[in-house]
Amino acid sequence: MKKVKGWFVVFAVGVSLTAPACAQPATPAPVPDEIPVALLVDLWTGQQLYAREPSRRFVPASVTKVMTAYTAFKLVGEDKLRLDRHFLYTQALEEEWYAEGSNMFLRAGERPTIGQLLLGITTVSGNDASMALAEAATGSTGAWLELMNANAAALGMSDSHFGSPNGYPDGGKTYTTADDLVKLGRAVTMDYPVLFRRFFGHRRLKWGDITQANHDPITGQVEGGDGLKTGYTSEAGYTLLGTAERGGRRLIVVIAGSPTARMRDAAGRNLIEWGFRDFAPERLFAAGSEMGRAQVQDGEARSVGLALDKDFAAALPADPANTMKLAISYRGPVEAPIVKGDPVARLQLHDASGTVVVDAPLVATEDVPKAGLFRRIGNAFAKWFG
Incomplete structure (x- = not known):
């Protein structure tokens, strides 16, 4: 001993x-040195398959919206929010958020449902839809942020804080880590699987006369890819929280601080493929x-x-x-x-x-x-x- x-x-x-022995020979996980944060986790085992600075804090940009979606899922699950409930989009919201960054392009006087706002958030990363959902659900952005941060604490996201519902630059109030985002991804996919499948994984969304594509590099681009979100600001660089499921086994990948979208997308897809190919889950x-x-x-x-x-x-x-x-x-x-x-x-x-x-x-x-x-x-x- x-x-x-x-x-x-x-x-x-x-x-x-x-x-x-029948598994394919392992190859190195291809993550460029220029990417400071990368993490791949097997949710079935809870095991980190690849980790680079998983506890380093960074700005998540629009990946913040996954916490907004989770907060809405939780309210729906508690019967505190109805997906078919309509919300009157106000002139004040239009003036502040129309065409401001990624957008659903909502107009004052429109009455989207909570479900439609969620699709605008998860599919086209609508900054406007995120702010509308916060106001529709709780009456104010402040009350919504309290819910987001309480949910983060309950999930054990001890190195995260949310200062906006949409991840728009807020002077450093919003931050997270790869470890924490995996906890969030696990909760979204495993605690609310029906809502996850309903609102994530869509390739495009049409609102009014505008049709937009989902920029998620995992959904529909790797086998079993079905979410979750990308993000970008000049402060954050290019970020990704992605997931794919094959044969009941789900992997989650986090990329943060990538200098380009192309590098982020390739690294995320390569890590997912490597994790499925070069590791075999065993009880x-x-x-x-x-x-x-x-x-x-x-x-x-x-x-x-x-x-x-x-x-x-x-x-x-x-x-x-x-x-x-x-x-x-x-x-x-x-x-x-x-x-x-x-x-x-x-x-x-x-x-x-x-x-x-x-x-x-x-x-x-x-x-x-x-x-x-x-x-x-x-x-x-x-x-x-x-």
Whole structure:
């Protein structure tokens, strides 16, 4: 048993893990050096397949609108907002937002429904539609922003803040990270799958006499691509939150700070294709599998069994040179008393560099009461003398 920084590390599986031999040989994920932030995550396993500065803050630009869509989805799910409800678009909104950046080109006096505004946001990135939705749903932009930021906090987006519903330049009030955008993408696609399919993934939108195309480089351009949003401002550069699903497996990609749209689009598509091609998802262990034992201090037993409380899955690399290893980590010995089901350790999957890529709790398989005085003395002697 090896002690590392206060944690006992026990190798639970003495073999290296790679994808099945039938998988294609792995190739490097092609992300140009000019792109400062890139992240690819397998939502089925929660595993980062590729990461470059995932916790670095940046300005998301129009990718902000994914949080606006999520906030609307949540209100719809709570029966606080109806998709068929009409909103009277005002002269003040037209004067401020008509043809201002990406636009649905709404006019004063028009009465779009909430559903139509959502399509304007998710398909053609309407700045005007975003502001109209905020006002229609809550009565003011300020109230809508409170909802957006409360939702971000509830999703664990601890490095994000939203200062506008549409991502228009706001002096740095709006910022996020790739890690946080993956949490948002997971919530949109998995918490509201019906609404996601209804409002994301459309290739064009017509409003009045104006037909516009969706600029998302993932939707309809890679197999299974169905969202989510691009963004651009001179301050932010070119950004992307994209996703694709194949065979029930969903990947999410984030690109931020790209100097050109072409580079962003190519990097996003290439990462998605690489993730599907060069990693194979596997359920390694079923829930309830006992993975090892942890030492116990001052207990009636000197060790306790450790089991998974849910399935343990990973996306394994196809390249046999890129192996992964499993380890059990815990701060120990674990002090008694211990109750069956208590989380006392972690099962961790390490990549070739030693980075933890999948992490899951291990729970006690039995009760271990605190030992009496004489048992504790006996345990101490046993420890001292081996």
